[in-house]
Amino acid sequence: MLNTVLVIDDSIAIRERIIRSLEAFNLFERYYEAEDGLEGFKKLLASPVDIILCDLEMPRMDGFKFLGMLKSRPDFQDVPVIILTGMNDRDLKVKGLEQGASDYITKPFDPEELVARVKVHLKIKHLQDDLKRSNELLLELSNTDHLTGMYNRRYLMESLDKEVQRTIRKGGNLSLIILDIDHFKQVNDTYGHLQGDIVLQKVAVQLQKELRSYDTAARYGGEEFLAVLPDASLEEAIFVAERIRIAIQSLTFREPLSALSITASLGVATFAVPCCSTVDDFIKLADDALYRAKTSGRNRVEC
Ligand code: GH3
Ligand code: MG
Ligand code: MG
Ligand code: MG
Numbered sequence: 001m002l003n004t005v006l007v008i009d010d011s012i013a014i015r016e017r018i019i020r021s022l023e024a025f026n027l028f029e030r031y032y033e034a035e036d037g038l039e040g041f042k043k044l045l046a047s048p049v050d051i052i053l054c055d056l057e058m059p060r061m062d063g064f065k066f067l068g069m070l071k072s073r074p075d076f077q078d079v080p081v082i083i084l085t086g087m088n089d090r091d092l093k094v095k096g097l098e099q100g101a102s103d104y105i106t107k108p109f110d111p112e113e114l115v116a117r118v119k120v121h122l123k124i125k126h127l128q129d130d131l132k133r134s135n136e137l138l139l140e141l142s143n144t145d146h147l148t149g150m151y152n153r154r155y156l157m158e159s160l161d162k163e164v165q166r167t168i169r170k171g172g173n174l175s176l177i178i179l180d181i182d183h184f185k186q187v188n189d190t191y192g193h194l195q196g197d198i199v200l201q202k203v204a205v206q207l208q209k210e211l212r213s214y215d216t217a218a219r220y221g222g223e224e225f226l227a228v229l230p231d232a233s234l235e236e237a238i239f240v241a242e243r244i245r246i247a248i249q250s251l252t253f254r255e256p257l258s259a260l261s262i263t264a265s266l267g268v269a270t271f272a273v274p275c276c277s278t279v280d281d282f283i284k285l286a287d288d289a290l291y292r293a294k295t296s297g298r299n300r301v302e303c
Pocket of ligand 3: 180181222223224
């Protein structure tokens with residue numbers, strides 16, 4: 001196992017006894033020691049650990065202050081702390097648990113009990129870590145379009161809503177580009193759906209290349225993409241849209257698509273009260289512009 005532990009106690013003898021007990025069971029790859037809470041916190045900042053064993057009464061920073069500091073930091077909140085208390089410190093044990101300690105060990109301690117308790121809390125810690133990772137992955141998946149790896153509509157709507165609220169509060173520019181590939185059905189009809197997917201992936205990559213790092217692009221629907229451009233005026237957004245249009249028109253493909261060339265129509269809108277006051281109004285504005293681009297010949301930008 002690759003666990004690491006931090007042992008905080010002002011008594012060198014106790015620290016050594018604890019570490020010797022743990023070493024006998026090969027639970028840890030690395031042991032860190034500190035003589036009080038302050039030194040412990042410094043060590044922790046330099047090297048995060050999987051579990052902490054912490055004395056209560058220590059000079060400078062005692063165990064309670066250490067616990068308070070640790071539990072107020074989101075990055076250390078989940079690290080289990082086992083407090084080391086004297087035989088008759090019932091109130092201290094309770095206070096320690098109330099302040100976020102996971103467990104306590106009574107001094108003088110029994111090595112086997114110490115190891116057994118440490119094992120339990122390491123197991124819980126690792127389950128918690130797994131759960132956190134799964135949640136992060138799930139969140140990422142729920143925001144991602146599977147075909148292109150771009151953000152999906154769900155994420156985009158959330159992020160556009162935030163941008164709209166920010167613009168209403170603070171003013172400034174906010175622009176939107178909707179892109180729809182022209183006659184895409186023909187691509188599928190001619191080359192098949194799988195080749196159509198490859199075209200969508202390539203458009204996605206190209207679109208993201210033409211945007212700035214703080215713009216958000218997403219796959220909005222089948223062959224429709226949307227880009228949110230914070231701090232971009234209508235003129236600037238039209239400029240970007242035109243650049244995207246040319247980049248799409250210039251795309252080349254490998255066999256069996258080497259004869260294919262595609263174009264896209266783009267609608268651009270800028271958020272401005274009172275023309276629009278909600279996300280839906282804003283998208284409708286860009287969508288109307290897209291419709292005009294389609295009806296006036298395709299492969300063009302309208303606003
Ligand atoms: P227009 O120029 O008016 O936009 O014509 P179009 O053919 O692009 O528009 P239409 O809405 O008629 O067709 C869109 C096509 O996009 C139909 C649908 O099968 C295809 N499509 C939607 N999602 C996907 C996908 O994930 N993969 C592939 N390969 N095709 C898709
Ligand atoms: Mg002490
Ligand atoms: Mg469409
Ligand atoms: Mg289309």
